[in-house]
Amino acid sequence: MISYEPLFRTMKEKGITSYKLQKMGFNRATYYSMKCGKSVSTNTIDLLCRLLDCHVEDIMQYIAENDEKTRQSEFSSFGELHHLVC
Incomplete structure (x- = not known):
């Protein structure tokens, strides 16, 4: 997962x-x-790398499926909020 x-x-x-990112031209x-x-x-x-003057790894990362399951259990309250927003 990314x-x-x-x-x-x-x-x-x-x-x-x-808001500032939008003003810089990001949708x-x-x-x-x-x-x-x-x-x-x-x-x-x-575009994000150019706007933020950073590298790809500063934008995204790969998380293996086993790591994601662990991460979801650690952040279950965030996950519940995340699903309400998305």
Whole structure:
């Protein structure tokens, strides 16, 4: 599974909000799709790397299925909220 959690950490570290990212030219609907874990194109990843001046690993990471099950149990309350939003 691909996780975009590194994107949200990178944005926080750089002081970039979703609003500011939108003002920089990033589509808000795409941002929310990523927030819900949906797939995006490599063009989208490329744009984020340019806008945030970062590397691909600062945007996304691969999580093996076994790791995902462990992670879901650790963040079950987040998962419940995540499903309400997405």
